[in-house]
Amino acid sequence: xxxxxMGALAVACGTHPPAPVLPPPTVATPTPPPGDPAxxxxxxxxxxxxxxxxxxxxxxxxxxxxNGVTVWLIExxxxxxxxxxxSIPTGAASDPRGKGGVAKITAQMLDEGAGTRSxxxxxxxxxxxxxxxxTDGDADSSWASMTVxxxxxxxGFAILGDVVARPRFEAREWKRVHDLxxxxxKARASDADATARVIFRSALFGNDHPYxxxxxxxxxxxxxxxxxxxxxxxxxxxxxxxxTVIAVGDVTKEELAPLIESAFATWKSPAKSEALPIxxxxxxxxxxxxxxxxxxxxxxxxxxxVVRPGVAAxxxxxAPLARVNLALGGSFTSRINxxxxxxHGWSYGARSRVAFTRGVGQIVAWAGVFTDKTxxxxxxxxxxxxxxxxxxLTLDEIEKTRWQARAEMVEAYExxxxxxxxxxxxxxxxxxxxxxxRASVARDVATGPDLNKxxxxxxxxxxxxxxxxxxxAKIEAAITAAGLPAxxxxxxxxxxLGDKK
Amino acid sequence: xxxxISLLALALxxxxxxxxxxxxxxxxxxxxxxxxxxxILHEDHTVPVAVVxxxxxxxxxxxxxxxTGFAHLFEHLMFMGTSRVPTKAFDGWMERAGGWNNAWTSxxxxxxxxxxxxxxxxxxxxxxxxxxxxxxxxMTKEKLDAQxxxxxxxxxxxxxxxxxxxxxxxxxxxxxxxxxxxxxxVIGSHADLEAATVDDVKLFFATYYDPANAxxxxxxxxxxxATKSQVExxxxxxxxxxxxxxxxxxxxxxxxxxxxxxxxxxxxxxxxLAKVFMVWQSPKRYAPGDAELDxxxxxxxxxxxxRLYKALVYEQKIAQSVEASQDQGTLGxxxxxxxxxxxxxxxxxxxxxxxxxxxxxxxxGVRDDxxxxxxxxxxxxxxxxxxxxxxRASLLNAYEATTGDPGYIERDRARYQxxxxxxxxxFALKVLLPNARVVLRxxxxxxxxxxxxx
Numbered sequence: 045x046x047x048x049x050m051g052a053l054a055v056a057c058g059t060h061p062p063a064p065v066l067p068p069p070t071v072a073t074p075t076p077p078p079g080d081p082a083x084x085x086x087x088x089x090x091x092x093x094x095x096x097x098x099x100x101x102x103x104x105x106x107x108x109x110x111n112g113v114t115v116w117l118i119e120x121x122x123x124x125x126x127x128x129x130x131s132i133p134t135g136a137a138s139d140p141r142g143k144g145g146v147a148k149i150t151a152q153m154l155d156e157g158a159g160t161r162s163x164x165x166x167x168x169x170x171x172x173x174x175x176x177x178x179t180d181g182d183a184d185s186s187w188a189s190m191t192v193x194x195x196x197x198x199x200g201f202a203i204l205g206d207v208v209a210r211p212r213f214e215a216r217e218w219k220r221v222h223d224l225x226x227x228x229x230k231a232r233a234s235d236a237d238a239t240a241r242v243i244f245r246s247a248l249f250g251n252d253h254p255y256x257x258x259x260x261x262x263x264x265x266x267x268x269x270x271x272x273x274x275x276x277x278x279x280x281x282x283x284x285x286x287x288t289v290i291a292v293g294d295v296t297k298e299e300l301a302p303l304i305e306s307a308f309a310t311w312k313s314p315a316k317s318e319a320l321p322i323x324x325x326x327x328x329x330x331x332x333x334x335x336x337x338x339x340x341x342x343x344x345x346x347x348x349x350v351v352r353p354g355v356a357a358x359x360x361x362x363a364p365l366a367r368v369n370l371a372l373g374g375s376f377t378s379r380i381n382x383x384x385x386x387x388h389g390w391s392y393g394a395r396s397r398v399a400f401t402r403g404v405g406q407i408v409a410w411a412g413v414f415t416d417k418t419x420x421x422x423x424x425x426x427x428x429x430x431x432x433x434x435x436x437l438t439l440d441e442i443e444k445t446r447w448q449a450r451a452e453m454v455e456a457y458e459x460x461x462x463x464x465x466x467x468x469x470x471x472x473x474x475x476x477x478x479x480x481x482r483a484s485v486a487r488d489v490a491t492g493p494d495l496n497k498x499x500x501x502x503x504x505x506x507x508x509x510x511x512x513x514x515x516x517a518k519i520e521a522a523i524t525a526a527g528l529p530a531x532x533x534x535x536x537x538x539x540x541l542g543d544k545k
Numbered sequence: 546x547x548x549x550i551s552l553l554a555l556a557l558x559x560x561x562x563x564x565x566x567x568x569x570x571x572x573x574x575x576x577x578x579x580x581x582x583x584x585i586l587h588e589d590h591t592v593p594v595a596v597v598x599x600x601x602x603x604x605x606x607x608x609x610x611x612x613t614g615f616a617h618l619f620e621h622l623m624f625m626g627t628s629r630v631p632t633k634a635f636d637g638w639m640e641r642a643g644g645w646n647n648a649w650t651s652x653x654x655x656x657x658x659x660x661x662x663x664x665x666x667x668x669x670x671x672x673x674x675x676x677x678x679x680x681x682x683x684m685t686k687e688k689l690d691a692q693x694x695x696x697x698x699x700x701x702x703x704x705x706x707x708x709x710x711x712x713x714x715x716x717x718x719x720x721x722x723x724x725x726x727x728x729x730x731v732i733g734s735h736a737d738l739e740a741a742t743v744d745d746v747k748l749f750f751a752t753y754y755d756p757a758n759a760x761x762x763x764x765x766x767x768x769x770x771a772t773k774s775q776v777e778x779x780x781x782x783x784x785x786x787x788x789x790x791x792x793x794x795x796x797x798x799x800x801x802x803x804x805x806x807x808x809x810x811x812x813x814x815x816x817x818l819a820k821v822f823m824v825w826q827s828p829k830r831y832a833p834g835d836a837e838l839d840x841x842x843x844x845x846x847x848x849x850x851x852r853l854y855k856a857l858v859y860e861q862k863i864a865q866s867v868e869a870s871q872d873q874g875t876l877g878x879x880x881x882x883x884x885x886x887x888x889x890x891x892x893x894x895x896x897x898x899x900x901x902x903x904x905x906x907x908x909x910g911v912r913d914d915x916x917x918x919x920x921x922x923x924x925x926x927x928x929x930x931x932x933x934x935x936x937r938a939s940l941l942n943a944y945e946a947t948t949g950d951p952g953y954i955e956r957d958r959a960r961y962q963x964x965x966x967x968x969x970x971x972f973a974l975k976v977l978l979p980n981a982r983v984v985l986r987x988x989x990x991x992x993x994x995x996x997x998x999x
Contacts, residue, residue, distance in 0.1 A: 086782045091671050093642040096662035167849035171918045174925030227865050230817045234708050344701040377640045389694025392702045412702045447643030458592050459932040
């Protein structure tokens with residue numbers, strides 16, 4: 045489904061899991077099955093489920109290396125693997141105006157030649173270790189990550205050190221990367237989900253807002269970006285005193301410390317360039333268009349979405365809001381998936397998500413629906429959201445989401461890559477190494493009235509933007525028949541087209 | 546059977562030279578209930594999570610004529626409830642306990658898995674036993690119609706409204722003759738999905754969802770003895786009519802392709818960049834040549850130094866991206882090379898460039914350093930795959946279904962470890978025949994009429 049395509053292992057972009065502490069009393073009542081008494085005897089009543097024990101996400105060891113790099117470490121010795129992330133608190137929100145995509149393409153240029161290695165050498169040497177290397181960026185952060193077998197950790201660190209501290213930024217590699225980038229933006233326009241994601245941001249934030257453009261830019265902005273822009277972004281964003289190195293896996297502090305010292309020994313912030321300010325963008329402001337439509341002639345499905353402002357990651361509302369989102373569209377039994385998919389068969393699935401960003405981000409509920417049912421599905425989606433905002437969660441949802449939130453957190457810390465990704469996200473947003481532990485408690489203790497207040501505050505659909513990517517000729521009348529105004533038309537890059545009817 | 550080498554031992558047995566030195570294993574016990582159900586237990590208390598994985602030996606290749614897509618549609622119906630578990634309650638009760646589930650269907654088998662806090666394991670087992678026992682006879686037209694619509698939307702979303710998705714449904718039809726069980730795609734056609742009846746569902750359940758046709762894995766944080774007796778109590782009395790017959794592919798031999806020429810087709814799609822797929826019939830899973838071709842795919846298409854990436858994307862700058870894979874199946878595999886063209890590049894030129902690289906592999910084989918790189922990548926994937934209890938449960942059932950030995954991982958690794966450059970070259974020569982393959986072009990709608998294709 046939509047879920048932003050991320051190059052790196054697990055960094056960022058997840059739903060937010062939760063975890064432990066209070067014991068909500070919940071033991072399912074055994075119900076005697078009707079019919080088939082013999083079988084009933086055999087299976088017995090539905091087993092009661094005892095409350096799972098509290099789960100506290102592990103707290104990393106934190107220290108500062110000699111060149112100013114902050115280090116977070118969680119030891120995990122079950123398998124001989126280590127995941128590393130170098131996390132930088134600057135991303136696409138800091139792209140220079142008109143040059144959307146610089147932060148992300150800068151990260152992607154890091155492994156295109158670094159230190160003594162050419163672009164092909166980096167790739168060859170990473171493969172020789174059986175390692176995985178990824179460099180990428182999102183709204184508020186950039187990162188370089190590696191998962192490597194423990195016995196290759198030293199060699200892996202040497203490559204990671206080159207990539208982060210000694211990128212070459214050669215012109216011939218830039219030409220190729222830029223060509224591929226330009227082509228991928230062209231291709232993006234033929235992907236309905238990717239197009240919808242572009243529209244969410246452009247419609248909610250506007251093109252001049254730090255969150256208003258896609259992280260990979262647009263055809264127009266890519267054209268404007270030069271290798272000098274990349275070099276300059278690197279110099280002002282990828283600075284050791286800003287970086288956090290996350291290590292999760294089969295490594296001790298004694299083993300890790302010298303590797304970090306040697307890999308990043310020569311990484312220094314250039315004196316002549318200033319550090320980019322760490323941006324906390326303003327909350328988006330209306331007036332917003334009510335309905336935005338991107339025409340996709342003859343498409344067999346419409347992507348429909350409802351978009352509105354969400355919450356900043358540092359806001360105390362953020363953690364418990366994850367439970368409200370779970371009830372609306374965060375899992376299979378959530379309201380919109382049950383309605384659009386299981387109840388009506390209009391869709392293969394509907395989901396919702398709260399963006400996890402430094403400033404106020406977006407809340408989106410979306411689905412791909414059969415073109416012929418676009419109008420009915422839109423109306424149902426809006427009604428479901430409205431109902432949640434007005435009436436809050438059911439008692440069953442209040443309990444369900446607490447348990448789901450706990451379980452998600454347990455799973456999030458199961459693999460080294462996923463754990464490192466979560467920590468990297470907390471580091472880049474300045475939330476601290478104990479963020480997941482605190483957020484878990486906050487999610488767990490939230491009461492029904494707390495959640496209902498959040499539902500009313502963040503899920504009211506009346507000021508939300510409706511986004512549709514689908515065949516205009518077949519669905520425009522259905523949109524208005526669903527009680528919505530005539531749509532504003534945009535192209536796949538988010539530009540408003542012609543006359544607004 | 547009981548294996549006892551612990552994962553923890555891995556960290557202690559690191560040989561410095563080869564990535565392939567230390568043994569990997571997933572400790573398990575395996576037994577069979579009187580009704581034929583295979584039961585595999587993997588106890589691991591690292592995280593408070595329990596996983597149940599149930600695999601049935603049925604997939605799209607078992608489908609009756611005019612019922613394409615049925616095995617997968619049936620997978621959806623397995624969640625529609627029984628007399629004990631009303632419609633929507635399977636998911637509802639599981640998620641209420643903090644759990645979740647999913648399932649998938651391939652040509653060869655259908656796999657269901659549940660993940661939950663370990664306190665909910667009894668519920669997971671009870672729900673699985675309930676549907677394995679009772680689901681089929683209680684099927685109704687309402688349940689069938691509901692999931693029929695969902696599955697048709699799955700088809701629209703994943704193949705019809707996704708760039709190049711149309712290739713997934715067309716390639717099997719071009720690659721295999723009508724009478725081959727792999728001729729039709731797993732998702733099936735709209736017409737056949739529409740035609741499915743409640744009687745079809747009941748018959749399919751009675752035939753293929755028999756305990757003797759299934760394997761149950763319980764993995765994670767549980768008490769072995771207690772769980773074993775619980776599984777026996779819940780599952781052992783499910784009646785069995787015996788293991789379903791596997792029709793196989795009579796008259797077909799995976800070592801001899803049925804293609805006698807180049808099968809060409811061009812399809813217009815909502816895409817900006819054209820894409821070329823080349824596909825061959827190749828040796829079945831675990832057969833001689835399977836691991837070699839899997840390694841060759843890595844050498845051809847994985848990473849910047851892979852042959853196709855380096856030649857077509859990096860040096861000649863005619864391709865946007867490359868992929869190569871050996872897609873393994875029980876009756877035979879597919880070797881796929883897929884390349885997205887850069888704008889304005891003639892597809893004839895692109896195909897010629899791909900062919901030149903394939904010819905080099907056929908005639909000159911591969912270098913030792915290329916093979917070693919591929920082996921490292923494959924082996925690292927073996928290790929990282931063992932991190933999650935869900936993945937371990939899935940792997941145990943995958944090996945059980947395909948070899949009868951859940952602990953096959955070391956033998957599987959050995960196939961890759963023992964492959965030689967010479968073998969890779971000879972299988973490339975034998976399998977990647979220039980005149981017995983499918984060449985499918987997916988091109989932008991607006992350009993299709995300009996005669997880009999031959």
